[in-house]
Amino acid sequence: MKSDAILTDLYELTMAAGYFEHGIQPRATFELFIRSLPPQRGFALACGLESALDFLENLRFTEAEIGFLRRLPAFQNISAAFFESLGQLRFTGDVMAVPEGTVVFAREPLLEITGPIAEAQIVETYLLSVVNFETLVATKAARVVRAAGGKDVFEFGTRRAQGPEAGVRAARAAYVGGCAATSNVLAGSLYGVPLAGTAAHSWTQAFSSERESFEALLDSFPNTGILLLDTYDPLNAAAIVGRLKRKVPGVRLDSGDLASESRSVRQILDRAGHAETRIVASGDLNEYRVRDLVAAGAPIDAFGVGTELATSKDAPALSVVYKLVEMEGNGKVEFKAKLSPHKAYPPGRKQVFRICGNGDYERDVIGLARESYPGAIPLLQPAMRHGQRLGRRPTLQEIQGRAAESLSHLPPEYQSLELAAHYPVEESRMLRELTDEVRESVLRKEP
Amino acid sequence: MKSDAILTDLYELTMAAGYFEHGIQPRATFELFIRSLPPQRGFALACGLESALDFLENLRFTEAEIGFLRRLPAFQNISAAFFESLGQLRFTGDVMAVPEGTVVFAREPLLEITGPIAEAQIVETYLLSVVNFETLVATKAARVVRAAGGKDVFEFGTRRAQGPEAGVRAARAAYVGGCAATSNVLAGSLYGVPLAGTAAHSWTQAFSSERESFEALLDSFPNTGILLLDTYDPLNAAAIVGRLKRKVPGVRLDSGDLASESRSVRQILDRAGHAETRIVASGDLNEYRVRDLVAAGAPIDAFGVGTELATSKDAPALSVVYKLVEMEGNGKVEFKAKLSPHKAYPPGRKQVFRICGNGDYERDVIGLARESYPGAIPLLQPAMRHGQRLGRRPTLQEIQGRAAESLSHLPPEYQSLELAAHYPVEESRMLRELTDEVRESVLRKEP
Known part of the structure; x- marks a missing residue:
């Protein structure tokens, strides 16, 4: 084009x-x-x-x-x-x-x-x-950011955007609406939108154990690595993180009951001395679900919002x-x-x-x-x-x-x-x- | 980009x-x-x-x-x-x-x-x-085309697409799904999608009368010109078209009750000897409205579908x-x-x-x-x-x-x-x- x-x-x-x-x-x-x-x-x-x-x-x-x-x-x-x-x-x-x-x-x-x-x-x-x-998208982002009540919102929607170019436009507009960062690298390069990212399930799967995959990610990304917990069983994965003897910048939950799982994960991490580890939540979030999680006091530090934000799904035009x-x-x-x-x-x-x-x-x-x-x-x-x-x-x-x-x-x-x-x-x-x-x-x- | x-x-x-x-x-x-x-x-x-x-x-x-x-x-x-x-x-x-x-x-x-x-x-x-x-979009188009029961469907959605590049992708995908043509010129050039177009309200407004605007469009586009009827009053405009002493390829209705207006317009045109003139209908159409118009026997020859098609509005991801x-x-x-x-x-x-x-x-x-x-x-x-x-x-x-x-x-x-x-x-x-x-x-x- x-x-x-x-x-x-x-x-x-x-x-x-x-x-x-x-x-x-x-x-x-x-x-x-x-x-x-x-x-x-x-x-x-x-x-x-x-x-x-x-x-x-x-x-x-x-x-x-x-x-x-x-x-x-x-x-x-x-x-x-x-x-x-x-x-x-x-x-x-x-x-x-x-x-x-x-x-x-x-x-x-x-x-x-x-x-x-x-x-x-x-x-x-x-x-x-x-x-x-x-x-x-700027409007939708403003709604999500407001619902997050001061927690960070990351725009993660390019994969479900209406074409990859729409993903780039959405990343910029979401930042205008108050998002803290995007996963879209081209938007970072073209417009200076701050970038955020974690790891996919495939990362965990590529190693012979979850522990090994977590250690490997933190070796390469000691200050920014975010460990994805739900490839197999999130609480089991949190226990594995708890046993790591190193700084863990963050973990991510991408499925299940985010309110109750974030609480269990927070408890496991805190008991293991990982009080500084941030919890990122994602998975079909929108402004209503974010608001409910915040209202429920879920110990989530940042929300990754994708499809609903990048397409303004409830009102796509x-x-x-x-x-x-x-x-x-x-x-x-x-x-x-x-x-x-x-x-x-x-x-x-x-x-x-x-x-x-x-x-x-x-x-x-x-x-x-x-x-x-x-x-x-x-x-x-x-x-x-x-x-x-x-x-x-x-x-x-x-x-x-x-x-x-x-x-x-x-x-x-x-x-x-x-x-x-x-x-x-x-x-x-x-x-x-x-x-x-x-x-x-x-x-x-x-x- | x-x-x-x-x-x-x-x-x-x-x-x-x-x-x-x-x-x-x-x-x-x-x-x-x-x-x-x-x-x-x-x-x-x-x-x-x-x-x-x-x-x-x-x-x-x-x-x-x-x-x-x-x-x-x-x-x-x-x-x-x-x-x-x-x-x-x-x-x-x-x-x-x-x-x-x-x-x-x-x-x-x-x-x-x-x-x-x-x-x-x-x-x-x-x-x-x-x-x-x-x-x-290909899926949405297949639904709309099926609902149209053999009438042409034109993809007109670029203006409401999720960015102009999404409009190009939508035009191609809509054609795959069975649309007859698109208004998106770049999609015509890149992919060979047939092009269709009419005129906007501004064309009518730019002339000192509707009649003059209609004559001018047909002077320049004698075989493809489609006259837009609803800038002021559609039935009045149809009567003006009826009085034109020349071939009129088509007219378009873009608002109001499309079933009853298309019937009135068809009658006016037929009585005036314009039985060959096609009626194109547009305006917030989707597969359900197209189906209802077809079921009501509305004398519409082609449907222009925009926003709902180019964004798959009811299911945008x-x-x-x-x-x-x-x-x-x-x-x-x-x-x-x-x-x-x-x-x-x-x-x-x-x-x-x-x-x-x-x-x-x-x-x-x-x-x-x-x-x-x-x-x-x-x-x-x-x-x-x-x-x-x-x-x-x-x-x-x-x-x-x-x-x-x-x-x-x-x-x-x-x-x-x-x-x-x-x-x-x-x-x-x-x-x-x-x-x-x-x-x-x-x-x-x-x-």
Whole structure:
């Protein structure tokens, strides 16, 4: 998968061709937002902006890609001039965006793209996909980390991710959401996510006894080795660990009743003088099971969470959409809105105004960009101008810090695992009035 | 994401280092299987083998990757010789595999890797991830396609996939499962999946009237243009289409009550002389909604299925695992088994024997590779020897054909959307006896 330019839906390219053929080249503004949050989610943690900006900065079509498109039956009536223009196409537009690690809600624009309509259209599919998935996992991670109540959470999900590349994206997003580390080495290398790992059952099996396998692991990894206890019988394995006359950094339980087994293992280790040995638990964990283990007082020091985190298993997609809200041509601005009954979205370039009281988030108002709410935090910030990134790229640690900060201002009732209350988000009067105007003008034209 | 070698879990590399440091370099056999099928699935359609073989053929660590690993704290006690060996590492092993597009069940090995233990270990994470996700989507697609009862199904999910790369993988796997086309252009270019597309709401909005937008689309795409009806009001839009004095290849409905709206639209189009115009329906479809629309006799010619298909939303991961079953060193074979209570898996190299009656699949027997069941189909076939692919690469069309053929032999009770019966899969007596022997020998060593 070498190219990202044609990693898009066919209709983005047919529309771009159609605009070109009809000389329709206005500047257009599209907004990307989550239509509604999954039933189990009280908030989302914005993520995916850096992937989106990287994509926009590098957008270009190779000769081979253009050759492939030319030969598609759909394009048989399209002029050579269009394909020549594709070879020159770069993203030259502007981007407003909610920074990664910000708490957001449904219908709030997370990304706003303004540029020549063909450029802004072609990028739709890729932008939706990265914001969808990375926001999904960052949000899920925030839930799991909160449930862990201060214990470390390690992201272990690549093997069950929706493809290995999704594993890399999940590892980064999970760190944004508050995870301490990932097992995904490429994510460590690309993004600086701290790495964590233990050993598999095959390690134990490769030796002629468990004791031998444990000694061997600690010989090679004296400061980081974590011994897996459940290849045969966990308590028997814990007794073998207890008899080791050396430092044992940690042990891992991967099956069975984690609450009772962690207690038995802790007791065996403590009696054997291994009070410093950490217990890591894994095996089909999610935020609910982690919460229950913490509530039960299970002596677990870190949770390894895989499948449920890397796929956001209970809600594996967000209803992200990308809608045209404004067009500017011949010096005049036209407001655009989608008005179909269940999928309507207001017109015009917007801003999200976050209103706080005593330092806590109280409510958000989605208004027009030109409105102002003194004292409110405007969430959308300039991220790119004329195709160039603005400001320096934040470190992943900074983004994780921003997420922790943002979550600390969100009252707990919106963060509970069983959703208790909906955070108030309203539309400004000016926005509602503009929506009505656009609706009336469409009805006049399409009676 | 340029490299795939370090797209793995840290523990694969620490174990490889540990094996190296202890001079443990036997040939090992690992088997990859699905521990149990999701509750809603009566079968799985194997997919991901081509991705797995591509990965194995190209496995190598770059200098930069090795440099990154060397600097990790976990590796501080590992010798320089190990890192030098990593630079030379290629996959030199053998692969047995169930061909893509074969119906398979839980606990049946889909892939069997035999090679030097470090090589076979390092590849675990990537192989699990590709087989997991591609099998998941091929299976979901087979369900949707069956529900569509002969109508075309288009895969439209990239925008909601778990990252854009997952969208590409999903597009290919959905085609294997029987979809007619995808919207993902890169999947068309890389794998030859047929492409389909329509237009977005923004196309309609970019023009000053719906009529004008429809005419413009058909000017550029006279043979393939599909007009989107629900930007404002679908029936009004259908009436506008009815008045067009030209060929209209298709229209699309993307919201509302698709059964009743498709009927009204069909009537409007037929009365206007557009009987040839196809109706495409989309909008949060899955196999159940498609089945209900077909059962209601909705005049829909093709279904566009996105999010639910590309993420296998109701079951977004398979419980794929990769287990050591055999080790061979100093001329003798040792059988290995995982024996932990809920996650046990039998030892030894296996074969899946599919027993048929009157051309239909009747039951499968998981036995040892050296067993034979005359007349049964052995599912695992040689796919790679000494790191080299065997035979030619099948075309995607051939794989899709194999899937259709395999599904045609699976009795309908195992394919119903509401799972009615479990296909019988048993373990052979020899396999059960070997499991008991290995269990007893472990118990003798670890009392």
